[in-house]
Amino acid sequence: MNHSTKLFRIFGIDIQLHFSWWFIFFLLTWSLSTSFFPPFFPGYTQKTYWLMGILASLLLFISVLLHELSHSLVAKAKKIQVKSITLFFFGGVAGITKEDMKPSSEFQMAIAGPLFSLLLGTVFYFIYKLDVNGFWTAITFYLYQLNFTLGIFNLIPGFPLDGGRAFRAILYAYFKDLTKATRIAAGGGKLFAVVLIMLGIVGLFGGAGGGLWFILIGGFLYFIAGVSYEQVVVKEVLSSISIKELMVSEIPTIDPAMSFEEFLQNHARKGDDLFFVKNDTFAGIIDVKRLQPLSQKMQQLLKVKQLSLPLSQIKGITTKSNAYNAFHLCNEQNVDVLPVLEGKKTVGFVTRKAITNRLVLDLRFGFLHKKVLGGSGK
Ligand SMILES: [Zn+2]
Secondary structure, eight states: OSSSSEEEEEETTEEEEETHHHHHHHHHHIIIOOOOOOHSSSSSSSSHHHHHHHHHHHHHHHHHHHHHHHHHHHHHHHTTTEEEEETTEEEEEEEEEESSSHHHHHHHHHHHHHHHHHHHHHHHHHHHHHHOOOOHHHHHHHHHHHHHHHHHHHSSTTSSSSSHOOOHHHHHHHOOOOHHHHHHHHHHHHHHHHHHHHHHHHHHHHOOOHHHHHHHHHHHHHHHHHHHHHHHHHHHHHHHEEEEHHBBSSOOEOTTBBHHHHHHHHHGGGGGEEEEESSSSSSEEEEEEGGGOOOOHHHOOOBBGGGGGEEGSOOETTTTTTTHHHHHHHHTTTEEEEEEEEETTEEEEHHHHHHHHHHHHHIIIHHHHHHHTTTTOO
């Protein structure tokens, strides 16, 4: 994630802090020190309340970090790569990358976080109950409640919450259809979001505190449930399209030694975007859309070769791969075209435009059509 600072590295995972964290940290510390601790635990100085607020905020964020770490450690035990954990505005997020996960692995991974939060809540509860020192009793009073809330909230079976992921894993194991499983689990997420919003509205009119928070969290959850479902559908559609279907074996070929001026006059203005620049010693691509403006003088001086991106600098895709991987590779390298490889030989090209056009078509007609006909589409 961008706008993040790396804090440290543990178990080979980078722990990062998103800049929004600072905002929440100050807001939380401020509200704890001024309005939470004083009425519940009277008799301390203002300075002590601030210290309580800072410590409680820090320990809460450590709790969130431990929640995310428990997801990540289960993932690692399942040989799933975890690059980083980012602590941000609404909590934490673990950067777990895995194409196809076994339902049992996803279930255990999803459930580990909330279970750890409940365990942590229990530990804080016992420290609170011991009541050895008023200062720590106040802090643990807050922390046991928040960790229980974190655990229980995340166990709700609405995707993309942890409980929703676990629920989806069960549905996936049962239906063997990830899109269907995600649709149902995301439906659970939306339903829960609507309940939160309604509770929030009732709270607002009833004068109970926290109504606005319920509406905000509900709205956010409704939004991400929709987006997460779409992401899964897009991935499913693109993964089912083979590179061979989208590949073009020929695009207009230009001699690298041609002047840019001639290229512009005789080729580029005909309307193609992409050109294969090739002779015996050089192979590259010219993407007309990405060319910078050039003075008349430069247009005459420069050769096509100097304005093209050498193929050796673009990571290609194999004919056996699929459109989902190609789309990722385009984004990763910030290019609109990839060479298609068979062994080390370039046998064609696949463009970002071809991928998105096909995606739009399949979403509108093909994919749903296959579902209606009951075919697997693969
Ligand atoms: Zn979680």
